[in-house]
Amino acid sequence: MFKDLDPILHSQLRLSIVSILMSVDEANFTFIKEETQATSGNLSIQIKKLQEAGYIKVKKTFKNNYPNTSLSITRKGMVAFENYVNDLKNYINPK
């Protein structure tokens, strides 16, 4: 139906992840899980898709001997998000 919209971003969970990352410098997996209330499995899959598209950067480290996954948006992700928002606006208010 909305075929011109970026299919990577036009998904509820992926859009939420990118929206969160647009408002922070960096966020870890637990924070995003709490904010989106998604399951770990689903979140991991969507993060992988965003990473493969080059929209987000995933950094895996250890914090107090526990694995810590930090996510941040890339320049490509920012541009894609801005384009997506502009496309949405055009759909709602076509010129």
Place this chain on the structure above:
Amino acid sequence: MEKSELTPEQSLLLISKTIEDTKERFKEHGGIFIFWGSLTVLVFGSQLIFSLLELYQFTMLPIYLFPLGAILTGLYVWREYRRHNIPRTIIGNVLQNIGWVVGMNLMIMGFLFSDVLGDAMGPVFIILLALMIIVSGLSIRFKPLTIGGALANLIGLGSFFFERDYHGISLMVAAVVGMIIPGIMLNIARRKTDV
């Protein structure tokens, strides 16, 4: 969160709601402003009392509370970020860095260059403090903090017209107007949005 086809309206709503909710999670709170305002009043109030009691050998002692305050603030911020799993924001990072840079400069000026600065020390101290408060107020879009900072700035400039003996009082007034009152108001505003 379920997978579903979003309409453009739903997408825009989701974006704005997610961004707002995220920002709400790490909204600045007034604790640090209240702490530094109170510390400033305590330090310069003690200095004033020592001077009035003619115990001049102790007047420099309260100043050492500032480095201690800096250490406590650092530990507090580090603990809060860890405990509440708060992500770093660009504004948060900018404010934190400005705070450290201005704070360190104020301490260096106070400890090493107070003789060089002479009568200008107090007003310069207040103006730098006001600068930090105004930038914080504008960044987090909290008017009482911006107004408090602007008033502190005026107090700083006005202090040039007074003798050095009164600069301690100016500093205390600037701390109350610029940090303690806006800090309390910020906490009240935060509590209201948390309900």
